[in-house]
Amino acid sequence: MKQITIIRHGDSSFIKSNDRDWSRPLSQEGKKECIVLAGYLSRNKMLPEKIICSDAKRTIDTSNIILEKTGWDSKLLYLDNNLYQANLEFLCELISKQSDSIEKIMLIGHNPGISNLCSKLNNSSIYLSTSNCFTIKMENEFWDINGDIRIISKDIFTTSKTIN
Numbered sequence: 001m002k003q004i005t006i007i008r009h010g011d012s013s014f015i016k017s018n019d020r021d022w023s024r025p026l027s028q029e030g031k032k033e034c035i036v037l038a039g040y041l042s043r044n045k046m047l048p049e050k051i052i053c054s055d056a057k058r059t060i061d062t063s064n065i066i067l068e069k070t071g072w073d074s075k076l077l078y079l080d081n082n083l084y085q086a087n088l089e090f091l092c093e094l095i096s097k098q099s100d101s102i103e104k105i106m107l108i109g110h111n112p113g114i115s116n117l118c119s120k121l122n123n124s125s126i127y128l129s130t131s132n133c134f135t136i137k138m139e140n141e142f143w144d145i146n147g148d149i150r151i152i153s154k155d156i157f158t159t160s161k162t163i164n
Contacts, residue, residue: 001152002143003104004095004121005046005135006114008128010034010065012058024082026061033131033159034062038069046135048106051076052082052094059108062131066108083109088116098143106150121145122154131159 008031023114026034047070050071057150060079067074082090091113098105107114111128117124118134126134140149 001103002040002138003048003135004138004141004145005041005104005105005106005133006029006118006121006128007037007062007108007133009036009054009056009059009062009108009110010132011130018132025057030058030130031061031065035069036159037131037133037157041066041133042070046104046106048076048104049097049102050078050098050104051106051108052078052083053108054086054110055081056084059066059083059110063108075115076102083107085110086113088113088120091117091146092120092132092140093117095145096141099156100142102143104154121149128158129158133157 010026010033012024012030015026042162051063053059063077066072067077082096086094086109091107096103115127118128122134128134133156135156136154137152139152
């Protein structure tokens with residue numbers, strides 16, 4: 001069985017005129033959202049074997065809050081600078097390159113790429129708001145999500161925001 005949990009980073013602060021989008025930190029609301037999300041992940045025993053996270057400030061902040069509040073080992077975290085503004089094709093390739101010995105992975109990234117990935121896996125449109133996550137469990141032995149995906153279950157968690 002394979003499990004993918006896809007998370008959009010928490011709400012971020014507005015860009016100051018001299019800041020780059022990549023360096024935007026979480027807002028106070030975003031920090032609160034991430035704490036709620038971490039509680040959900042912990043209560044539902046969503047511990048992954050690997051967390052792949054964009055290296056943008058807001059995604060790192062999100063992952064750090066999740067690690068702190070769940071008590072998970074920081075050695076699970078792998079930063080990938082290619083996740084910032086990654087498209088669906090890149091995300092599918094990234095997942096397919098994961099070791100088949102790993103059963104559970106978590107991706108922390110940005111829209112529109114991660115919502116597009118969720119939509120592909122769900123076979124219908126999903127939009128992840130900040131600090132929302134989509135989890136899918138598959139009967140598959142391999143990480144090839146472009147092939148035959150045998151879905152066991154799927155779940156969407158929202159921090160009280162609407163998911164379209």
